[in-house]
Amino acid sequence: xxxxxxxxxxxxxxxxxxxxxxxxxxxTKEISEAAGIxxxxxxxxxxxxxxxxxxxxxxxxxxxxxxVERFCTVVDDGRLLEEFLIERLVxxxxxxxxxxxxxxxxxxxxxxxQEFAAIQQEFLKVLSSYxxxxxxxxxxxxxxxxxxxxxxVIGNTVMMQVLHKKKASxxxxxxxxxxxxxxxxxxxxx
Numbered sequence: 001x002x003x004x005x006x007x008x009x010x011x012x013x014x015x016x017x018x019x020x021x022x023x024x025x026x027x028t029k030e031i032s033e034a035a036g037i038x039x040x041x042x043x044x045x046x047x048x049x050x051x052x053x054x055x056x057x058x059x060x061x062x063x064x065x066x067x068v069e070r071f072c073t074v075v076d077d078g079r080l081l082e083e084f085l086i087e088r089l090v091x092x093x094x095x096x097x098x099x100x101x102x103x104x105x106x107x108x109x110x111x112x113x114q115e116f117a118a119i120q121q122e123f124l125k126v127l128s129s130y131x132x133x134x135x136x137x138x139x140x141x142x143x144x145x146x147x148x149x150x151x152x153v154i155g156n157t158v159m160m161q162v163l164h165k166k167k168a169s170x171x172x173x174x175x176x177x178x179x180x181x182x183x184x185x186x187x188x189x190x
Contacts, residue, residue, distance in 0.1 A: 007045040009035040010045055013031050013032075013034035014026075014035075017034055018098075018101055019097040019098055019101055022101065023049075023105050023109075024108075028049050054111075056098070057102050057105075059095070060099060063087060064123060072129065074130065078180075078181045080130070081177045081180065081181075082173055085177060089153065090167055096157055100158065124147060127149060128145070145180075148180075149180060152176060152180070156168060156176075
């Protein structure tokens, strides 16, 4: 079994420390101690605390990339929407705090806000294309439906974490998609 590299140790520790304390309150000394390395080793891998924070936040993009590719090509009856919801709302509990941290810190870091906006725009574009292709929607309705669906995902993530409710279940995700598809089918001209 491979031992984690110093960079991996730092990312793991930084994720935990940033989630526990926030960006401003976290120190590189705390992060390096949590990683079990010298602070100088942290700075050999990351030039600044901000660069480390951006690397931590960037971990949120990894699970999305596979879905982005699939939303570009898949033709189905909404099963991919269900898979996406299950992945985001049921199986990613370890990224909830990181996602909320990202949302919070955007108000203080314009570059992080811009990166989030770029990711969101890319995702909305491919999701709209998927919805137009699979549900025969026009561009305007596809764009609005994509925004609505993404709002459901973000809203559920925030609600579950902030209100300390139980995680969404597979059945919850199926029902959400079923209601969403029903609302698409009820659109004029569908």
